[in-house]
Amino acid sequence: MRNSIDKPRITVTELIFLLVGLLLLLAFARIAHGQSGTPGPKTLKAQPQVQQPLYREYRGVRLGMTTVEVRAKLGEPAMKSDEQDFFLVSANETAQIAYNTEHRVTAISADYTGGVSAPDYKSVVGEGMLLERPDGSLFRMVMYDSERFWVSYSKTATTAPIVTITIGAYK
Numbered sequence: 344m345r346n347s348i349d350k351p352r353i354t355v356t357e358l359i360f361l362l363v364g365l366l367l368l369l370a371f372a373r374i375a376h377g378q379s380g381t382p383g384p385k386t387l388k389a390q391p392q393v394q395q396p397l398y399r400e401y402r403g404v405r406l407g408m409t410t411v412e413v414r415a416k417l418g419e420p421a422m423k424s425d426e427q428d429f430f431l432v433s434a435n436e437t438a439q440i441a442y443n444t445e446h447r448v449t450a451i452s453a454d455y456t457g458g459v460s461a462p463d464y465k466s467v468v469g470e471g472m473l474l475e476r477p478d479g480s481l482f483r484m485v486m487y488d489s490e491r492f493w494v495s496y497s498k499t500a501t502t503a504p505i506v507t508i509t510i511g512a513y514k
Contacts, residue, residue, distance in 0.1 A: 496508055
């Protein structure tokens with residue numbers, strides 16, 4: 344972002360990035376909050392690791408790609424920085440791509456408002472059952488230890504549900 348003595352105000356782009364970041368932080372906090380405590384009657388035990396990853400890329404973007412490669416696949420982002428790009432794919436679909444210090448993809452998150460155009464959860468995290476939380480939201484995460492990444496599927500229980508699919512790398 345910019346640092347200037349002449350212009351101490353925050354830009355619109357910086358404000359939008361801040362708001363998107365706060366929304367993601369709230370969403371992840373809500374997910375983490377729903378995973379604590381003893382299992383209720385609708386929760387399921389963790390499924391064994393799936394051998395072959397079903398979902399490993401988003402619109403041709405994979406973990407480890409460079410910023411240049413991502414932008415060649417998805418076009419110019421609506422908001423961009425060295426750490427993250429935000430893409431408005433359609434009125435119902437957005438994507439965020441996070442980069443490490445070497446400008447390589449470390450996380451991919453796609454949101455589908457109203458569930459429109461979202462892939463079926465079985466094609467993302469497999470045939471296993473989704474964890475249903477007390478509020479009616481659905482979640483499942485699959486770890487691929489041999490390839491050092493994970494995939495999650497989350498669906499809110501709101502009137503217009505939001506489906507979030509996230510792919511993340513770990514060391």
